[in-house]
Amino acid sequence: MKGNLEAWYMEESEEDQRLPHHYHPPQYISLDKLAELGVLYWHLNPHCYENDEELQKIRESRGYNYMDLLDLCPGKVENYEEKLRNFFREHIHADEEIRYCLQGSGYFDVRDKDDRWIRIWIKAGDMIVLPAGIYHRFTLDTGNYVKLMRLFVGEPVWTPFNRPQEDHPSRKEYVKNLFNKAGTAVEAH
Numbered sequence: 293m294k295g296n297l298e299a300w301y302m303e304e305s306e307e308d309q310r311l312p313h314h315y316h317p318p319q320y321i322s323l324d325k326l327a328e329l330g331v332l333y334w335h336l337n338p339h340c341y342e343n344d345e346e347l348q349k350i351r352e353s354r355g356y357n358y359m360d361l362l363d364l365c366p367g368k369v370e371n372y373e374e375k376l377r378n379f380f381r382e383h384i385h386a387d388e389e390i391r392y393c394l395q396g397s398g399y400f401d402v403r404d405k406d407d408r409w410i411r412i413w414i415k416a417g418d419m420i421v422l423p424a425g426i427y428h429r430f431t432l433d434t435g436n437y438v439k440l441m442r443l444f445v446g447e448p449v450w451t452p453f454n455r456p457q458e459d460h461p462s463r464k465e466y467v468k469n470l471f472n473k474a475g476t477a478v479e480a481h
């Protein structure tokens with residue numbers, strides 16, 4: 293299913309994290325550019341997530357056997373404010389972070405090769421995978437609500453490792469792959 297994920301370079305400022313933080317004019321990023329960073333994307337039909345063959349195929353091909361749902365609104369999660377604060381602290385994980393947006397919307401920010409923030413706006417139907425070792429963070433947008441499916445290979449481990457983590461094995465592996473990919477054309481000669 294075709295989607296239209298929007299992502300852009302984010303202007304850093306002390307303003308409300310839930311605002312878009314565009315440059316003027318905006319600097320949009322293509323899906324190819326996100327793919328270079330190892331970020332994967334699909335657009336699915338969020339209304340049939342309970343019985344969706346497309347979702348099932350992705351889960352089978354990538355081994356995502358675990359799933360749960362996270363409803364980010366004040367009454368439904370414990371320590372709502374603290375959770376949101378932690379999500380917005382720059383961190384990595386030892387494994388992929390796989391999120392499928394079923395309702396609402398929010399921003400995943402990821403660092404590019406030059407350590408600039410890219411803001412990825414996920415809405416209902418957007419499924420993204422952040423690779424292990426990529427620096428990222430998450431915030432709600434001004435809509436203030438998101439319902440996410442979380443997927444994982446095996447028993448889930450959500451542990452965040454806050455920046456700096458240059459010696460963490462998943463970070464080292466990520467950086468190695470990131471710069472190897474860019475260098476392959478040269479090495480081929």
Ligand SMILES: CSCCC(=O)C(=O)O
Nearest residue numbers: 379389391429430450452
């Ligand atoms: C609300 S899911 C995204 C937040 C995050 O980066 C995490 O859970 O590790």
Ligand SMILES: [Fe+2]
Nearest residue numbers: 383385389452
């Ligand atoms: Fe994370």
